[in-house]
Amino acid sequence: xxxxxxxxxxxxxxxxxxxxxxxxxxxxxxxxxxxxxxxxxxxxxxxxxxxxxxxxxxxxxxxxxxxxxxxxxxxxxxxxxxxxxxxxxxxxxxxxxxxxxxxxxxxxxxxxxxxxxxxxxxxxxxxxxxxxxxxxxxxxxxxxxxxxxxxxxxxxxxxxxxxxxxxxxxxxxxxxxxxxxxxxxxxxxxxxxxxxxxxxxxxxxxxxxxxxxxxxxxxxxxxxxxxxxxxxxxxxxxxxxxxxxxxxxxxxxxxxxxxxxxxxxxxxxxxxxxxxxxxxxxxxxxxxxxxxxxxxxxxxxxxxxxxxxxxxxxxxxxxxxxxxxxxxxxxxxxxxxxxxxxxxxxxxxxxxxxxxxxxxxxxxxxxxxxxxxxxxxxxxxxxxxxxxx
Ligand SMILES: Cc1cc2nc3c(=O)[nH]c(=O)nc-3n(C[C@H](O)[C@H](O)[C@H](O)COP(=O)(O)OP(=O)(O)OC[C@H]3O[C@@H](n4cnc5c(N)ncnc54)[C@H](O)[C@@H]3O)c2cc1C
Numbered sequence: 001x002x003x004x005x006x007x008x009x010x011x012x013x014x015x016x017x018x019x020x021x022x023x024x025x026x027x028x029x030x031x032x033x034x035x036x037x038x039x040x041x042x043x044x045x046x047x048x049x050x051x052x053x054x055x056x057x058x059x060x061x062x063x064x065x066x067x068x069x070x071x072x073x074x075x076x077x078x079x080x081x082x083x084x085x086x087x088x089x090x091x092x093x094x095x096x097x098x099x100x101x102x103x104x105x106x107x108x109x110x111x112x113x114x115x116x117x118x119x120x121x122x123x124x125x126x127x128x129x130x131x132x133x134x135x136x137x138x139x140x141x142x143x144x145x146x147x148x149x150x151x152x153x154x155x156x157x158x159x160x161x162x163x164x165x166x167x168x169x170x171x172x173x174x175x176x177x178x179x180x181x182x183x184x185x186x187x188x189x190x191x192x193x194x195x196x197x198x199x200x201x202x203x204x205x206x207x208x209x210x211x212x213x214x215x216x217x218x219x220x221x222x223x224x225x226x227x228x229x230x231x232x233x234x235x236x237x238x239x240x241x242x243x244x245x246x247x248x249x250x251x252x253x254x255x256x257x258x259x260x261x262x263x264x265x266x267x268x269x270x271x272x273x274x275x276x277x278x279x280x281x282x283x284x285x286x287x288x289x290x291x292x293x294x295x296x297x298x299x300x301x302x303x304x305x306x307x308x309x310x311x312x313x314x315x316x317x318x319x320x321x322x323x324x325x326x327x328x329x330x331x332x333x334x335x336x337x338x339x340x341x342x343x344x345x346x347x348x349x350x351x352x353x354x355x356x357x358x359x360x361x362x363x364x365x366x367x368x369x370x371x372x373x374x375x376x377x378x379x380x381x382x383x384x385x386x387x388x389x
Contacts, residue, residue, distance in 0.1 A: 009310070009314065011074050011310050011313070011314065012074060012078070015071075015075070016074050016075060016078050019060075019071075019075055019078050019079065020078045020081075020082055022055065023055075023057060023078065023079055023082035023083060024082050024085070026051070026052070026055055026057070027082060027083060027085050027086055030048065030051055031048070031086045031088075031091065032086065035086050035087070035088050035091065035216070038088070038091065038216050039088055039090065039215045039216050039361065040215075041216075042208075042210075042215050042216065042218075043216060043218065044091055044094070044216050046127075046173070048091070048095070049095065049124035049125075049127060050123070050124040050125065051124070052095055052124055053122060053123040053124025053125070054123075054124065056069050057079055057083075057095075058095070058098060058121070058122050058123070058124055059122035059123075060075050060076055060079055061075065061076055062102075062106055062118060062122055063106070063118075066106070066114060066115070066118035066119050066122060067118065067119045067122040067123055068118070068122055072313075072317045073251075073254065073313035073314075073316050073317050074310075074313060074317070076099075076251075076254075076255065076258075077254075077258050077309070077310075077313055080092070080096075080255055080258035080259060080262060081258060081261075081262050081265075083095065084258075084259060084262030084263065084266065085262070085266065087266060087358050087361055087362060087365075088215075088216050088361070088365070089213060089214045089217075089259065089263075089361075089365030089366075089368070090213070090214035090215050090216030090217035090365070091216045091217070092259060093169050093214050093217045094169065094170050094216065094217040094218070096255060097127070097128060097129050097130065097169045097170035097174070098121050098122075098127070098128040099251070099252070099255065100130040100169075100178075100248060100252050100373075101121075101128035101129050101130040101174075101176065101177070101178045102117060102118060102121055102128050102176075102178070103248055103251065104178055104193050104235050104236065104244045104245075104247075104248055105117050105118065105178065105195060105235055106118060107236075107244070107247075108193075108235050108236030108237075108240075108244060109195070109235050109236070110232065112232060113195060113232070113233065113235065117176050117195060120175075120176075121176065126175040126176060127170050127173055127174045127175050127176075128170070128174055128175070128176045128177070128178070129168050129169060129170040129171050129174035129176075129177050129178070130168070130169075130177075130178045130248075131165040131168045131171070131177050131178065131179045131180065131222055132144070132165070132180045132245060133165060133166055133167045133168070134146060134163065134164060134165055134166060135164060135166050135221075138167065139374070139375060139377075139378050141180070141188070141191075141242065141245055141246075142187050142188035142191070142242060143187075144163075144180050144181070144182060144191060145163055145182065146161065146162070146163025146164065146165065146179070146180070146181045146182060146224060147161070147162050147163055147181065147182050148160065148161045148181035148182065148183050148192065148194060148229070149162075149183075150183075150231065151228075153228060156230070157230075157231040158228040158229060158230060158231060159181070159183070159194060159228075159229045159231060159233075159234070160226055160227070160228055160229075161179070161181055161194070161196070161202070161203075161224040161226075161227040161228075161229055162224055162225060162226060162227070163181070163224055164206075164221065164222060164223045164224065165179065165221065165222040166209075166220075166221045166222075167209065167219055168219065168220045168221070168222055169214075169217055169218075169219055170217070170218060170220075171205060171218060171219060171220025171221070171222055172205055172208045172218040172220045173218055174198060175197065175198050176195055176196075176197060176198075177195070177196045177197075177198070177222070178193055178194075178195055178235065179193065179194050179195075179196050179222075179224075180192075180193060180241055180245060181193075181194050181241075183238050183239055183241075184238070184239040188242035189239055189242070190239055191239065191241035191242045191245070192234060192235075192236075192238050192239055192240070192241040193234075193235040193236065193241040193244055193245070194229050194233050194234055194235065195229075195233040195235060196224075196227070196229050196233065197233075200227055200228070200229060201227065201228065202224060202225045202226045202227030202228065203222070203223070203224055203227045204222075204223045204225075205220050205221065205222055205223075206220065206221030206222070206223055207220070207221055208220055209221065212364055212367060213364050213365045213366075213367050213368045214365055214368060249373060249374060250316070250322060250323065250326055251316075252373045253326045253327065253329075253330045253373050253374065253379075254309070254312060254313060254316065254326055254329070254330075255373075256330055256333075256334075256369055256372060256373045257305075257309050257312070257326070257329045257330045257333040257334075258309060259369060260305070260330070260333035260334045260336065260337040260366070260369045261302065261305050261306050261309055261333050261336070261337070263337045263340075263341060263362050263365065263366050263369070264298070264301075264302045264305065264333075264336050264337045264340040264341070265302060265306075266358065266362060267298075267337075267340050267341050267344040267358075267359055267362045267363075268295070268298050268299060268302060268340060268344070270344060270348075270357075270358050270359050270362075271295060271298070271343075271344050271347045271348070271359075272295065274347065274348060274351075275291055275295070275347065278349075285347070291347060294343050294346075294347065295347075297339075298339070298340045298343060298344075301335075301336040301339060301340070302336055302340065304332070304336075305329070305332050305333045305336045308325075308328070308329045308332055308333070309329050309333060311325070311329075312325045312326050312329045323382065323386060324382070324383055324386035324387070327374075327379040327380075327382045327383050327386075328379075328383060330370075330373070330374075330379055331370070331376055331379045331380065331383075333369075334366075334369045334370035334376065335370075335376075337366050337369060338366065338370065341359065341362050341363040341366045342363070344359040344362065344363065345359050345360070345363050
């Protein structure tokens, strides 16, 4: 029988492949020579934003008039898949914080707000962060406590903001923050989004939190004490913030799905090589059936997970509601990456716990993926509602 090429939906065309090659070069030249040092230093130089901006990577999917490069979900996925080859979730999350912070401004911000924030962030000159989570909780977005009260000062209108945020990615070094605040009554109907700039009196950053994962990223506490924010910084209409946050979560969840699948892919590839080299009892460990079957299960789960992700991305591009599907895809991808990174460390044995092996960092960095952007349990809550339960 003649062998035929496998049939795959035509998700990637020449524009995606050109982008893949360009991101891959960027990763090899600009990041790989330094990433291990940056991880140990718990940071990376700000110039990386500028270089990524100059290469056009930060503006993928944003309008050209603000310096962006229009594209579809698959351009974003290609960028995620390639940049994850740095094996630094921290660097990826930091470079990616703009993608959770600026979409509400691009969609609902005033013209002046768009002109102020989007070009500077897309160029890599400024950094943007999204601040929703509070010390009292992140899952219950409708319960946020940070208050923004309208006041007049010297004839000008401001929101006076009081409260605090925590676990904010890029929180230490961002310039622009998209902040969820309570402008109205209790519950989801009282929430708005405000753009708050670093340096606004009454706004301070606290600790750069030390963490298990994402060492190269900064994760901060933010404090607002009688912080006066111009009313022009309101993103969209007052008290419609909850809808904006939930809309924003859809693309964040797809990107976290992509990070989980890329984590699984790299861990699996590392194992495929290692089992051929590493010998025990006079044989390469890959010759043992128990190891082979582990690898088969890893590869099978990953294949299913990637298929789900691409399907969700294609439907998003077609404008079809993916609230249920993206929550399912995220949970499936993170279950898969939990399984694969655990087994990868197991297959590497002692070497799997050494910082010199890639699987050690993949294992640590993976742990956040079923918590950030909505936990596994919250995804299941969303899915159950969508199923009518
Ligand atoms: C490294 C890192 C980076 C982050 N970056 C950002 C950022 O940039 N911006 C931002 O706003 N936030 C950020 N977060 C916060 C993240 O989104 C939250 O940690 C997450 O949403 C969970 O909130 P929580 O930690 O307060 O947990 P909680 O909400 O306190 O939940 C605790 C546990 O209870 C479970 N639970 C809660 N409610 C239910 C329920 N109804 N049913 C069943 N189980 C439930 C949860 O699933 C979880 O297991 C980041 C977190 C980390 C660790």
